[in-house]
Amino acid sequence: MVIASFVLFLLLLRAVQGAQWSYVREHMHVYLGAIVFASVIWILRAGLGDKLNFHFLGVVVMTLMFGWRLALLAVTAVVTITFWRLGTGLLAVPINTLVMGGIPILITHFLLIWSQRRLPTNIFVFVFINAFLAAVLGTVAVIMAGSFLLWFTDTFTAHYLQTYYLPYIPLLMLPEGLINGMLTAIAVVYMPQWIPLFDDTRYLRKRGE
Numbered sequence: 001m002v003i004a005s006f007v008l009f010l011l012l013l014r015a016v017q018g019a020q021w022s023y024v025r026e027h028m029h030v031y032l033g034a035i036v037f038a039s040v041i042w043i044l045r046a047g048l049g050d051k052l053n054f055h056f057l058g059v060v061v062m063t064l065m066f067g068w069r070l071a072l073l074a075v076t077a078v079v080t081i082t083f084w085r086l087g088t089g090l091l092a093v094p095i096n097t098l099v100m101g102g103i104p105i106l107i108t109h110f111l112l113i114w115s116q117r118r119l120p121t122n123i124f125v126f127v128f129i130n131a132f133l134a135a136v137l138g139t140v141a142v143i144m145a146g147s148f149l150l151w152f153t154d155t156f157t158a159h160y161l162q163t164y165y166l167p168y169i170p171l172l173m174l175p176e177g178l179i180n181g182m183l184t185a186i187a188v189v190y191m192p193q194w195i196p197l198f199d200d201t202r203y204l205r206k207r208g209e
Contacts, residue, residue, distance in 0.1 A: 004095035011102070012076065015069035023196060024070065030194055034062055035074050035081075042082040054172060057142065059104040060135040060180040065187065065195050068109045075101030099145050104138030111137070112197065123188060126198055132181035139173040 024031050038058045045055030063071040079097045083090055108130065115129045147165060150156045156165075187194045 001091055001095055004098055008076070008094040008097055008102075011072060015072045019069040019073065020067060020196070023066065027194065031066065031070070031074065034058075034065065035077050038062065038074070038078045039081045039085075042078055043085055054168060056176055056179060057100060057104055057135075057139065058180065058183075059101055060108045060131055060138060061183045061187075063105050063108040063134075064112075064130060064184055064197050067197065068105050071105050072097075072101060075105070095149070099149070100142055103141045103145060104135070107138045107141060108134040123198075127181055127185045127188065130197075131184035132177040135180035136173045136177040139176045140169055143169055143172065 041056050041058060045053045059071065059075055062074055065071075066074065076093070076097050079093050079101065080090065082088075083093055083096070111134045112130050115125060119125050119129065143166065147161045150165075151158050151161060184195070188198050192198055
């Protein structure tokens with residue numbers, strides 16, 4: 001927890017320094033609305049017992065909307081609100097923020113860079129690769145990282161996790177991908193100004209232009 005707190009502090013410091021605060025000023029209602037919406041879906045979760053819980057993340061679409069810096073700040077707020085509301089120890093906020101927020105943000109960020117360099121620039125690539133696929137990969141990575149930490153800290157045995165937790169990966173990754181993909185597609189079509197990372201002059205231009 002100490003190491004996670006230190007790492008998160010450094011990341012938040014860098015995020016605050018380089019965040020696009022002009023976007024927040026212009027779209028304050030969107031940013032705060034995303035934090036509230038994500039907090040609700042995190043609080044309304046299902047699980048096995050008191051410690052193994054399942055819920056949608058919604059981190060990918062926030063990363064595409066706000067960039068990794070503002071997304072990390074938003075996820076930190078979401079985790080803090082969720083843990084406070086559920087009465088969970090706030091000391092666990094840093095490590096949970098890094099796992100459930102940092103991993104999907106990292107995957108989305110680098111997948112976006114890779115797709116912009118290697119793949120055709122069109123709206124279908126943006127939605128499918130940067131939203132759907134990033135959410136699927138992020139969900140798998142979060143569950144695997146969380147399972148490793150639960151096993152490493154002797155919270156659950158490997159057999160228990162393999163039997164009662166890991167089999168739920170397919171049931172979580174596809175809906176997560178669909179939700180992030182649909183929200184991104186809706187925003188791109190109706191509110192493209194909400195997603196600065198989507199440059200319509202680049203993704204919607206005609207061939208040869």
